[in-house]
Amino acid sequence: MEESEELQSILSYLPLLMRSSSLFWPSQAVETLRELGGGRVDSGYLLFQAISHLRNALSLSSEPLSPSTALGYALFFDEVMSGEESRKWFREVVPVLGNLLLRLPSLLETHYQNPHNSMRTATALRLLDSQLPGIIFLSQELIAALLGCSFFCLFPVKDRYVNHLPVINFDELFASLYEDYNQKQENKIWCIIHYFQRISSNMPKGIVSFERKVLHLKNDYTHISCPDANFWSTSTVPLCRVEVHNSGLIEDQSSDAVEVDFANKYLGGGALGRGCVQEEIRFMVSPELIAGMLFLPAMADNEAIEIVGVERFSSYTGYASSFRFSGDYVDEREVDDLGRRKTRIVAIDALCSPGMRQYRTNFLLREINKAFCGFLYQCKYQLYQKKLQDNGCSSALFDAATSTSMETSEGKFSDHKTTNSQNDYHSMDQGNNIGVATGNWGCGAFGGDPEVKTIIQWLAASQALRPFISYYTFGLEALQSLDEVAHWILSQRWTVGDLWNMLVEYSTSRSKGETNVGFLHWLLPSIYGHDEVIQTQLHCVSCSETDKRVVGMEAYLCGLLAHQHRYGLVDYSNYWMLCVALRPFISYYTFGLEALQSLDEVAHWILSQRWTVGDLWNMLVEYSTSRSKGETNVGFLHWLLPSIYGHGTGMDFSNLA
Numbered sequence: 018m019e020e021s022e023e024l025q026s027i028l029s030y031l032p033l034l035m036r037s038s039s040l041f042w043p044s045q046a047v048e049t050l051r052e053l054g055g056g057r058v059d060s061g062y063l064l065f066q067a068i069s070h071l072r073n074a075l076s077l078s079s080e081p082l083s084p085s086t087a088l089g090y091a092l093f094f095d096e097v098m099s100g101e102e103s104r105k106w107f108r109e110v111v112p113v114l115g116n117l118l119l120r121l122p123s124l125l126e127t128h129y130q131n132p133h134n135s136m137r138t139a140t141a142l143r144l145l146d147s148q149l150p151g152i153i154f155l156s157q158e159l160i161a162a163l164l165g166c167s168f169f170c171l172f173p174v175k176d177r178y179v180n181h182l183p184v185i186n187f188d189e190l191f192a193s194l195y196e197d198y199n200q201k202q203e204n205k206i207w208c209i210i211h212y213f214q215r216i217s218s219n220m221p222k223g224i225v226s227f228e229r230k231v232l233h234l235k236n237d238y239t240h241i242s243c244p245d246a247n248f249w250s251t252s253t254v255p256l257c258r259v260e261v262h263n264s265g266l267i268e269d270q271s272s273d274a275v276e277v278d279f280a281n282k283y284l285g286g287g288a289l290g291r292g293c294v295q296e297e298i299r300f301m302v303s304p305e306l307i308a309g310m311l312f313l314p315a316m317a318d319n320e321a322i323e324i325v326g327v328e329r330f331s332s333y334t335g336y337a338s339s340f341r342f343s344g345d346y347v348d349e350r351e352v353d354d355l356g357r358r359k360t361r362i363v364a365i366d367a368l369c370s371p372g373m374r375q376y377r378t379n380f381l382l383r384e385i386n387k388a389f390c391g392f393l394y395q396c397k398y399q400l401y402q403k404k405l406q407d408n409g410c411s412s413a414l415f416d417a418a419t420s421t422s423m424e425t426s427e428g429k430f431s432d433h434k435t436t437n438s439q440n441d442y443h444s445m446d447q448g449n450n451i452g453v454a455t456g457n458w459g460c461g462a463f464g465g466d467p468e469v470k471t472i473i474q475w476l477a478a479s480q481a482l483r484p485f486i487s488y489y490t491f492g493l494e495a496l497q498s499l500d501e502v503a504h505w506i507l508s509q510r511w512t513v514g515d516l517w518n519m520l521v522e523y524s525t526s527r528s529k530g531e532t533n534v535g536f537l538h539w540l541l542p543s544i545y546g547h548d549e550v551i552q553t554q555l556h557c558v559s560c561s562e563t564d565k566r567v568v569g570m571e572a573y574l575c576g577l578l579a580h581q582h583r584y585g586l587v588d589y590s591n592y593w594m595l596c597v598a599l600r601p602f603i604s605y606y607t608f609g610l611e612a613l614q615s616l617d618e619v620a621h622w623i624l625s626q627r628w629t630v631g632d633l634w635n636m637l638v639e640y641s642t643s644r645s646k647g648e649t650n651v652g653f654l655h656w657l658l659p660s661i662y663g664h665g666t667g668m669d670f671s672n673l674a
Contacts, residue, residue: 023143024129027312030144030182032075032171033122040122045074053115059107061094062087068169080174082188089191092198093206106210113217114165121162128159145229147181147314152228154355157221157328160308167289167307168213181315183283185307190289199338201293207342208301208331215330215345224356225326227309230363232319232390241395243319243386246378249476250521252513257452257478258485259507261500267489268299268329270454273359274487275323275392277455277474279463280364282315284322293340294462299362302331302346306362318383321391322364326357361451365391367459367470375466376524381473384459385517388477392453452485453478457493467495468536472520475503480513495535498544502537612652615661619654 020028020038033040042050049070052058058067065087072078083089094103129141140154155163166172170186177185187209194202232243260272267276279295285307286292288300300306305327313322332346350358365387374380455474459465471488478486490496506516523539526532538545607613623633640656643649649656 021129021141023139023141026144026146027142029176030173030311031125032077032166032173033125040125042119042122043074046071047119049074050115050119054112054119055115056108056112058111059104061091061103064094064107064111065090071169071171075171075173077171077173082170082186083192085192085195086170086188089188089193089195092195093191093203097194097203106214110210110213110217114168114213117162118165118169118171121166124156124159124162128156140226142312144180145227145313147229147317147320148231148234150229150231152226153312154224154226155308157216157223157225157305160225160305161216161220163308163311164212164304168209172311181283182313183285183310183315184289185310187289193291197291201335201338201340202291204333204340204342205288205293205297205301208333209304211342211345212304212330221328222356223326223328223352223358225305225308225324226355226357227313228323228325229313230321230323230390230393230395232386232393234319241393244382244389246382246521249382249385249480249517250514252480252517254480254482254513256475256507256511256513256516257483259475259500259503260485260487261496261503262487262489263492263497265489267295267454267456268302270487270489272452272454272485272487273450274452274454274485275361275363275483277391277453277458278362278364279456279458279461280316280322280366282317282366283310284313284316284364285310293337295456296364298333298336298340301342302333303327303329303360303362316364316366318387319390321387323391324362324364325360326353326355327360327362328358329360363391365458367463367465370464371459372464373528375469376528378521378524381469381521381524384470385473385477388458388474389480392478392481392483394451394481394483450484452483452487453481454487454489456489456491457496460493466535467493469520469524471496471499472516472536476513476517476520496537498537498541501544502541505541613654615654615658618661619658622658 020035024035028035031040032042032046034043035041049067053067058064068090069087072082094106098106125142138152140152142153142155142159143151145151145153167185167187170188172185174184174186177183190202190206190209194206231240233240234243236242270276278299280286281296285300286294286296288297288307289310306324309322309324316322329346329348332343334341334343348358348360350360352358367384367387368375368380371380375384453474457467457470458474459470460467474488475486488496488499490499519540520536523532523536526539532539605616607616636657637653640649640653643656651659
């Protein structure tokens with residue numbers, strides 16, 4: 018086997034040696050692995066003795082394990098496990114792991130000799146360094162062998178910290194069980210043990226891919242660059258469909274969707290330590306995810322990690338301190354043409370403890386670009402961009418986005434073959450009906466604003482041309498109105514740019530202390546009750562033209578600036594009386610329309626009378642009734658205040674409240 022560039026990049030992180038183009042275990046390690054394979058180890062104490070012998074054979078004694086590692090292994094296998102469970106483990110599972118590790122050199126040689134040669138881009142095991150997009154394909158059997166090395170704590174660690182790689186050995190996992198025993202830690206280990214039990218009786222034969230995704234920091238026609246604020250504010254891509262789930266779990270989603278891992282920038286977070294929230298739990302029930310921790314350094318702000326094909330082995334209940342392993346899980350997900358289960362997980366790390374800085378535009382931009390990187394399907398998006406360039410007009414942006422983001426477009430690009438070799442593998446996998454399944458990313462332990470994070474993910478999924486986003490609120494009170502607000506926004510046919518601009522406006526107000534309510538309340542206060550609307554003086558873009566809830570409201574009309582020239586861009590669509598939304602003013606561009614020549618004068622008179630929204634609404638209804646009956650054929654402004662047209666002194670308004 019040739020010592021390829023890929024192998025060279027990862028060799029120092031593997032527990033094997035290389036000589037004469039061959040990978041091998043040191044002879045002393047082979048002897049110990051044979052003892053394990055022969056069933057000569059039958060207790061947690063002896064198991065750790067074997068681990069120590071293996072580490073000495075690999076010259077790892079200078080890289081100490083966590084202080085209580087030996088005690089942790091002994092505690093779990095000699096005390097936590099029942100006698101029968103322990104005997105079965107050492108009789109049936111440990112020998113399989115020992116023999117599997119003996120085969121690791123040959124598994125790796127086979128892997129490097131045939132790393133998906135049908136692809137035109139590197140796919141073999143290597144260090145997927147920061148800012149270098151790429152993908153790795155590993156067999157489930159090779160992953161099992163690598164995780165066996167983690168269990169026996171055989172990976173060298175001295176260079177991992179320098180190169181921003183996460184922990185990979187299981188020493189801290191077991192040491193923490195002894196140092197601070199709790200049931201969640203015990204049950205995390207049970208998930209790992211169950212995985213090894215499963216693969217020892219029936220080795221899976223599928224493939225798992227690990228991809229580093231990068232939005233390039235410099236503009237480059239051959240790559241997708243990291244968007245700036247202007248990109249988001251001017252985007253005319255329509256918003257995708259939103260499915261709100263107040264119960265259920267992301268990993269149980271039945272839709273064909275990319276599942277979001279609320280990640281730490283170090284893949285896996287505290288999975289092999291004391292952590293036990295969303296990311297760590299996912300890594301426990303699908304331990305093949307842990308393999309990515311071997312070769313994927315920490316994510317930068319413009320990066321994400323996508324993993325396709327992992328199998329789920331365990332069921333569970335609870336969360337954090339209440340987490341419990343609850344038995345076997347049979348994964349029935351379909352398999353794609355590459356042998357990967359159609360389980361797609363994207364790891365994106367949110368800002369940690371952002372406080373008020375999360376409302377600054379540069380931090381909003383950081384979060385939305387992080388999510389966009391994760392949700393992006395580059396093959397489809399580049400084809401979409403090419404279509405825009407070919408059409409050469411801005412209207413194509415809306416048309417193309419609509420055609421690719423609607424559910425009915427499934428298979429539209431299925432025959433496309435990109436010339437970008439880095440995307441060949443992608444065109445073989447993803448269709449146009451794959452959405453995003455997510456939840457309260459960056460909230461909870463990370464401290465983010467759930468309403469802001471929800472909108473950011475919706476925007477990113479839409480811009481990435483995903484047809485839908487399935488949002489799991491986990492019953493969070495702040496998101497109770499999400500379904501209603503999303504429905505209203507979609508009914509207004511807002512674009513990504515429209516919603517982004519509203520988010521920026523809200524965040525600016527929030528950071529200045531001008532409001533302290535959530536974004537959903539701020540955007541559409543009417544759903545929270547009119548009393549709150551008046552008391553808090555919130556903002557809203559518009560309301561329904563026929564919403565009679567405004568009748569009788571004691572909200573005074575806002576100021577009106579009438580512009581007779583045709584320049585500027587304002588789309589309030591429901592006319593200036595919509596200051597029921599408590600906007601301080603409406604700037605109205607008449608484009609020189611003759612019927613509106615008196616608008617400024619009429620508005621000035623109405624404001625001088627201190628009319629409320631209800632007053633003006635009632636007059637509009639009265640006029641419209643008269644107009645529909647044929648009792649008048651003049652315009653509303655003329656009908657309301659005829660004196661300015663030279664036809665009398667005006668109407669009698671004495672009946673107004």
